[in-house]
Amino acid sequence: MKSLPRLGVNIDHIATIRNARGGEHPDPVAGAYTAIRAGADGITAHLREDRRHMRDDDMVRLQLLCQSENVPLNMEMAATSDMLAIALNLRPKAVCIVPERREERTTEGGLDVAAGHNHIAPISRALKENGSRVSLFIEATEAQIRAASSTAAEVVEFHTGAYAHALDDGDHEKADFYLETFRQSAKLASDLGLEVHFGHGLTFDNVGAVAAIPECVELNIGHFIIGEAIFLGLEDAIAEMRHCVTEARAS
Ligand code: PXP
Numbered sequence: 001m002k003s004l005p006r007l008g009v010n011i012d013h014i015a016t017i018r019n020a021r022g023g024e025h026p027d028p029v030a031g032a033y034t035a036i037r038a039g040a041d042g043i044t045a046h047l048r049e050d051r052r053h054m055r056d057d058d059m060v061r062l063q064l065l066c067q068s069e070n071v072p073l074n075m076e077m078a079a080t081s082d083m084l085a086i087a088l089n090l091r092p093k094a095v096c097i098v099p100e101r102r103e104e105r106t107t108e109g110g111l112d113v114a115a116g117h118n119h120i121a122p123i124s125r126a127l128k129e130n131g132s133r134v135s136l137f138i139e140a141t142e143a144q145i146r147a148a149s150s151t152a153a154e155v156v157e158f159h160t161g162a163y164a165h166a167l168d169d170g171d172h173e174k175a176d177f178y179l180e181t182f183r184q185s186a187k188l189a190s191d192l193g194l195e196v197h198f199g200h201g202l203t204f205d206n207v208g209a210v211a212a213i214p215e216c217v218e219l220n221i222g223h224f225i226i227g228e229a230i231f232l233g234l235e236d237a238i239a240e241m242r243h244c245v246t247e248a249r250a251s
Contacts, residue, residue, distance in 0.1 A: 010222025
């Protein structure tokens, strides 16, 4: 069988539920521990500027857990000086730089590396020199990929939100268009020496076509897994997602 993409489990929304009541339960770090036991290859967490889900102390506890379990922590962050200082101090194995707008409900689009190169490149370099592997969360376009390849980032993560929305709307033609774009973009990124990840809006139903892209090395999935954990339990939700990914690669 072809090698399987790694599954990074994004635990932000365990913290969303905790924060709805302002207490300590459910603890996202306990969720990360369960996810690791269930076979997550990595833990992803987004420290937002407004701290709407993860908090600073969560990130510290996650880093300690991931280090002791020998599982990479992938910290998602905006390209700001405050976040850079936190990431340099925390030293997670991986950092994914994402765009952030306070009023958005979730990360709605990719980072504009082409326009923001002069701002993003030094942040990427500082993180890399500090020992974190940098990924840029971008739309799958040639301009963004080429811009990303001229930074210190070693990874690009393609935003799959529009693909997921197209399928939600029943627009298979549009979804196929996005998939073809992902295939070509993944090839270009890989030819330029970038590792290729995908994430956002992925579910049991739509993950297969993305996981089947040969250059796909990692998938980062959060909202659906945490939502499905209500019905299946977190371990079974992760196991089922892994099963979908494995099936896609086997066929
Ligand atoms: N990858 C990145 C870079 C993200 O910012 C997010 C969360 O918005 C995800 C993956 C996971 O997306 P979702 O929660 O929709 O699975």
